[in-house]
Each structure stands twice: as C-alpha cells, then as structure tokens.
Amino acid sequence: MSDTPRGVTILGATGSIGASTLDLIGRHTDRFKLRAVTAHRNAEQLAEIARRFQVELAVISDENQLPILREALAGSGISIAAGCDGLNEAAALDSDIVVAGIVGVAGLSSVLTAVRRGAAVAFANKECLVSAGDLMMREVAAHGATLLPTDSEHNAIFQVFEERNRSAIARLILTASGGPFRDWSMEKMAQATPAQAVAHPNWDMGAKISVDSATMMNKGLEVIEARYLFDMPQDRIDVLIHPQSVVHSMVEYRDGSTLAQFGPPDMRVPIASALAWPERIEGPAEKLDLVAIGELSFSEPDVTRFPSLRLAREALNAGAWAPPILNAANEVAVAAFLDGKIGFLDIAAMVEGVLSKTDAPVPQSLDDVFALDALGRRQAEAFLSPSTRAIG
Numbered sequence: 001m002s003d004t005p006r007g008v009t010i011l012g013a014t015g016s017i018g019a020s021t022l023d024l025i026g027r028h029t030d031r032f033k034l035r036a037v038t039a040h041r042n043a044e045q046l047a048e049i050a051r052r053f054q055v056e057l058a059v060i061s062d063e064n065q066l067p068i069l070r071e072a073l074a075g076s077g078i079s080i081a082a083g084c085d086g087l088n089e090a091a092a093l094d095s096d097i098v099v100a101g102i103v104g105v106a107g108l109s110s111v112l113t114a115v116r117r118g119a120a121v122a123f124a125n126k127e128c129l130v131s132a133g134d135l136m137m138r139e140v141a142a143h144g145a146t147l148l149p150t151d152s153e154h155n156a157i158f159q160v161f162e163e164r165n166r167s168a169i170a171r172l173i174l175t176a177s178g179g180p181f182r183d184w185s186m187e188k189m190a191q192a193t194p195a196q197a198v199a200h201p202n203w204d205m206g207a208k209i210s211v212d213s214a215t216m217m218n219k220g221l222e223v224i225e226a227r228y229l230f231d232m233p234q235d236r237i238d239v240l241i242h243p244q245s246v247v248h249s250m251v252e253y254r255d256g257s258t259l260a261q262f263g264p265p266d267m268r269v270p271i272a273s274a275l276a277w278p279e280r281i282e283g284p285a286e287k288l289d290l291v292a293i294g295e296l297s298f299s300e301p302d303v304t305r306f307p308s309l310r311l312a313r314e315a316l317n318a319g320a321w322a323p324p325i326l327n328a329a330n331e332v333a334v335a336a337f338l339d340g341k342i343g344f345l346d347i348a349a350m351v352e353g354v355l356s357k358t359d360a361p362v363p364q365s366l367d368d369v370f371a372l373d374a375l376g377r378r379q380a381e382a383f384l385s386p387s388t389r390a391i392g
C-alpha cells in the first residue's frame with residue numbers, strides 16, 4: 001500500500017455497514033483518510049462522525065434535517081450538502097474508494113455517480129445491483145470502475161473466484177444462516193413480531209436486511225446480485241443453509257475442488273478485505289476458533305416455508321424488468337411489517353402478488369429502472385390499502 005492514506009467516502013455512514021467501516025478506518029488512520037460521509041435523517045450522529053474524522057463533506061439526504069446538521073457542524077470548516085444532489089456530490093468527490101452502505105434502491109444514483117468517475121466501490125448495497133444489474137455492470141465496464149463485493153457471501157466468492165479459470169467453474173454456492181426463523185413452523189412465523197425478526201442469531205445488521213434474512217429474501221437478492229457481479233447464470237448459483245455462518249460461500253471447480261472462504265460472522269472481515277484490496281490489513285474481528293465451533297453443517301433451503309428465495313429466482317427468469325419490481329415490492333412490504341401494518345408471512349405474499357400482477361418492458365436506462373421501482377412501489381402500496389388488500 002502506498003504511503004499516502006487512501007481517501008474514503010462512506011455513503012450511509014450512520015448505518016451498520018457504516019459503523020463497521022468507521023471502526024476499521026479509526027484503527028488504520030495511517031492507511032485510510034475519511035473524506036466524506038452521508039446519512040438520511042440521523043443528522044446528529046452524522047455530525048459527530050464528521051467532527052471525529054475531520055471530513056471535508058457531510059451530506060444529509062433528508063433536506064428537513066439540514067438545519068440540524070448545519071447547527072451541529074457550525075464553525076467546524078466541514079462542507080455541508082443535502083438531498084439527492086448532495087449524495088451525488090459525496091460520490092463525485094475524488095476519494096479512492098466509495099463504500100456503498102445506503103440501504104435500498106435509494107443508494108442507486110450515488111453509486112452510479114461513483115462508478116461513472118471510475119472509482120473503486122466497496123459494494124454492500126445489494127438492492128442497487130438487483131434493480132439495475134445489467135445497466136450497472138455496463139457502466140462499470142464503460143468507466144473502468146472497480147466493484148469490490150462487500151456483502152459477506154460475495155466477498156467470499158470474490159476471494160476464491162479464479163477469473164483466469166472462469167470456464168472451469170462449475171457453480172457458485174451461497175451459504176445462508178437460515179435466519180432467526182430457520183426452524184419455525186408456518187403457524188409460528190405467522191405470529192412473528194418485528195422484534196423477533198430483527199434478532200438475527202449470528203449477524204448484527206440494520207433492520208431491513210435483518211427482516212430480509214428472516215424471510216430469506218436476502219438470499220434471493222444475493223442470488224440476483226451474484227448473477228450480475230460474477231456473470232454467472234442463475235442455474236449455476238446454488239444456496240445451502242449453513243447455520244454456523246462460518247463458511248461465507250464457495251466456488252466449485254470442474255476438477256472437483258471447492259474453494260471456500262471461512263471467517264467469523266463479523267462484517268469488518270469482508271469490509272477490511274474490500275478497503276485494503278488487493279492487499280490485506282490487520283482486522284479486529286475475533287479470530288475463528290474451529291475447535292470451539294466443533295461442527296459445520298449444511299442443508300437444502302426450504303422454499304415452501306421461505307418462498308422469497310423462489311420468488312427471486314422467478315424474477316430473474318422473468319426478465320430484467322422483474323428484479324426491480326421484486327425489490328421495490330419487498331422494500332414496501334418490509335417497511336409495512338416493521339410498522340406493524342402486515343404480518344410476517346404477508347411480506348412474501350405481497351411480493352408474489354405484485355410480481356404476478358405486473359409485466360413491463362426490459363429497462364434500457366436508469367430512468368426506466370426508476371420507473372419500474374415506482375411501479376413496484378405503487379402496486380405494493382395498493383396491496384396495503386384496505387379496499388384492495390388481498391393478502392394473508
């Protein structure tokens with residue numbers, strides 16, 4: 001690594017990915033210099049981060065929170081911006097690496113801004129790739145950007161994927177913990193509360209991805225993400241339940257070798273790998289103690305109890321219009337579940353209902369993707385309105 005610290009921008013600095021990234025940067029100030037940070041509403045926390053790391057730019061995307069940020073950073077010399085333009089300004093700053101840690105398709109425009117200036121992007125935000133996979137990968141190629149997969153499964157595959165032997169790869173195997181309801185009956189899941197759904201047994205994550213893990217939509221989104229990141233047809237992307245979350249994913253080669261990446265379930269491991277790539281840095285995560293873990297187990301996912309995985313595969317098969325619809329409907333459904341408006345099993349039912357009612361042309365541009373996202377949201381909201389509600 002060069003003597004000059006790498007400049008870093010974190011999109012979504014106040015979230016779970018943001019916190020893990022800040023922890024690593026704080027331990028390696030000789031290697032990394034935080035230059036810009038963004039948040040949505042959490043202006044006070046954003047200001048605290050901005051002051052602690054003496055960044056150049058702090059951006060709040062909810063413009064209503066701008067006065068709070070302005071007051072909290074008064075006299076600091078830190079530049080301030082707001083709204084979607086502000087997010088794009090942060091992504092456009094010439095940092096060496098941009099951490100894509102915004103949740104949801106709300107992060108798409110800023111990630112594309114970073115890609116279009118040829119940045120290295122530590123890619124955690126899976127919803128962007130799910131919604132705009134083809135377009136995103138085309139932009140990456142056109143602008144010479146570097147995508148560093150940071151979702152733990154994709155980071156694992158990235159670490160053991162031999163590009164020079166691509167034709168010798170038989171399949172990718174994504175592992176899944178199975179989430180907090182792995183062994184629950186349908187009857188019990190029907191009564192699951194938001195607090196139970198976000199209490200993941202192995203990982204400490206934001207609310208939305210925790211609910212996605214509980215429904216297993218997270219794994220469905222990851223199959224789509226892997227499809228685009230590694231240019232692999234979905235029938236060569238398999239999923240295995242692995243409750244210990246130690247093997248983070250695998251690549252099976254045609255000669256019979258399967259290469260896997262092992263690590264503790266701590267996002268600082270894949271984030272450290274992405275930040276330092278192609279080198280490695282000292283990581284703070286507890287080292288893996290395989291003797292203490294004792295046994296590693298694997299089984300097939302149950303798509304009857306967890307239909308979201310099937311829905312994601314169906315969306316991939318349906319054509320490029322369907323993943324953004326699936327993602328938008330899922331974002332609305334998860335938010336409604338967290339708000340207590342629908343039950344846990346209604347999430348997948350809503351997504352399935354929206355997908356089955358929709359047909360649309362393949363998106364050709366980012367505007368088309370945003371239009372599909374808006375359509376998926378409208379369809380999902382219609383399921384929520386009392387007059388049209390047909391789920392459960």
Ligand code: NDP
Nearest residue numbers: 012014015016017039040041042102103106124125205206
């Ligand atoms: P969190 O909910 O913890 O944090 C989300 C971040 O995005 C916050 O900084 C939040 O700001 C910001 N944000 C939320 N809504 C918007 C919006 N509309 N516009 C702009 N910014 C917004 O999420 P996670 O960190 O858990 O997840 C981030 C992404 O990384 C997701 O796509 C997730 O799937 C992926 N991921 C996360 C993992 C994890 O361990 N957490 C693991 C693998 C992938 P504010 O705080 O102000 O609301």
